Amino acid sequence: MSKLFIYSICFVFLTINLNAKSLSLEELIEIALENNTNIQLSKNQKDVSEQRLRQSQASYLPYVTSSANTGEYDIKQSGVKQDGNATSVSVNANQLIYDFGKTTTAIKASKYNVEASQEDVTSIEKQIILAVKKAYFDILNRHQQIVVSKEAVKLDELQLSQAKEYFKAGIRTQIDITNAQLQLSNSNLKLIQANYDLKKAKTNLISILGKAISEDLKIQLDEEDIKLLAQNAELKYKNVEELIDIAIKNRAEMKKYESLIKANKESVKNANYQYLPTIDVSASYNEKDSDDISTLDSNQTAVLLNVKWDIFTGFSRDANKKIALSNLSSSYKQKEQQELAIIEAVTNAHLNTKQSFESIKISLLSLNLATKNLDLASQRYQAGLNDLLELNDAKLQYTQAKSNLVNTYYSHLVNNANLEYTLGLIK
Template sequence: MNKHLKFILAALLLVPFSVPAGAEMPVRPGERLDLQRCVQMALRNHPAVQAARDTIRIGESRVGQAKASYYPEVNWQTDYTRFNRSRAGRDTFDDYNSSVVLSQTLLDFGKRRSSLNIEKLSTDAFRQDLHDTEAEIVFGVKSAYFITLLAEKSQQVAVETVGRFQHHLIQAKGFFEVGIKPKFDVTKAEVDLSNAVLNRIRAENDLRIARVGLNNAMGLPGASGYVLDDSLLFQDNPADLPDALERAFHNRPDLQSIRKKLEAAEESVELARKGYYPHVTGSAGYGFSGEDFPLQEGWNVGAFLNVPLFSGFETRYAVEGARATLEMLRANESSLRQSIRLEVEQALSNLREARERREATLVAVRQAEENAELAEGRYDAGVGNPIEVTDALVSLSNARTAYASALADCRIAQAELERAVGETF
């Protein structure tokens, strides 16, 4: 397993993951899983998705709170006060009041509208954040899926190599017993078999670890006994830089999120400026009051004009802070666009390199297979030597492992490109 794949697998294993309470374990032993099914299970079980959805619910509740300012407020008020009008304390009386008061903002120069728009835009940004979270989860599943397929192919190569070295040892012992080959051939074959067994043990451990990583990425740490569909290893999707960049700048959910935040920040600047403007509130009330029972019935209606004259420069600082937030988000958007371009170019470069390596290793496999057949045939005929067989079988094992690694790297690079352009589903 190459360093690139080991790094991805280590990252997957380090991410804490637990199945939510009540979640089912939908994978049955012997079941054949394809990539789409693995992705679906991850999106259903991953707690990060639920957290992002809850964030959207918080945003929607804030939208509801902002809408509430368009409705009148109705309050019931009641109070009791005891007054003393003389210093000697002899002239005292009680005052009782109970009333229902309705108040409504009549004019605020668009403050309510701006507040509502800000909350709506923020909630839209939360929705894009959910898509971004899902994209990361999908990429994690894809990486783990292809790493596991690579581990399976490597383990199969290791098992086959052990079998061929076992056959070679049997031949060497047979030749030695009839006096055709020296004891060195037997000893050399035993050493080669031991090394092959060690490689098989390492390959089996890599496979176990890879499956743990895939289970973790799917959110099913206890899943076992399933079989992965390897047909996707051999698929190829062409791409070019201009088209990939265009799709990335149009689709990336993190870029869409920051754009929504930019719109909200622009609206926040306008809202802060409206702190200089007056607002008009209407009020109406009906109730009972008096010094003694029965209380006198009464009502009132009126309007209030509130003109801000001085607030300790609060509005000025609010406007400055809103503008600074807006400029910060603009800088973040520019930085993110640069990062997206870098990710796309790197993914395309990795994909190109993996494809070229795949073609080169495929040729190497064919050559190694031919070389192994020749070396084993020569030894079977009694004219070869064990070193030729060892070199040929080791070369064949390395070539097949390198080819499997190139196949997995192609698909992981393709997954990286899909994530970079915002098309992970």
């Protein structure tokens, strides 16, 4: 009971600590790698492969069995009846001497299957890292969208204040006040939506982390203005041919199929070796004792060299060989298909990074122009040279331009992460 209480307290304090501290991207990735369910499942499958390797290695070790029994006997022989109790004990041992490669190839195949399982774990881990990065950048995006929405609210509050002052001065009419109130209401609605979008983004991240953390989870945010962040955006990779070579070399999926091909080659050898004999040595000791029936008393020791050769097995060996060959062929085809998929993924990811990088430049230009346009529209409105419609259009264009820059910048970060994933370099 006391241990359960201590564990509960530790869990509570750990949860509070996670919620109180602003976690970095690296810390979030570490939490996900330790707790994500998909990673745990892949590690369980690797454990299964390791135990199958142990099973195949067990063939090199001796098999020892023993048995004992006691019972009552009733024997009739040549008209003479004997009855009484008897006990027996037996010990048997068997040791493989040589099986012409059956065990060796089975062990090698199991080792390669363990390697393939490890690459599966690595592949899942990299997928989770990518998912964490996407969720993290989505949260940063939502935070910046809240900043944009709050700025829009402030602009509309300022417009409403100006409209009221101009109305008092007799410069503007009541419709300007009503319109400004409507714009402020719409901006507040968008701010509410932005806040709930942030909560949804956090929920998505928590699901990926695989740990019970409340929605109050805090992460490290970008403190700089979105314009400065966008101006420092980089295009890391340029030559797509070199990227494809890097991906083929580094992707865990390719290494997995290379290991499976090796495993299936050993399985083909194993299927061929099934046509050959097996040589082993066996030893046994048997003792039976009865106080009532002397004819049952016996003591026997044997050491035998055995040669077993399956002459006909109902074509099962032929079937096993065909299965092994089919599995080998499938592994080659799967590797080829995986390579094509990687080439496509790398090419598309590279194009996406170039597109988002170029889009950042255009978005920065659009924001600068929208800022100037808003300043001019505000000055014209204050001077009575335009109506509220022109000012509202300028504000809308400004907030849309800033929101687009936020989306474009964080899309570029996601595209960079996706490219690193397709290259097998994400970490």
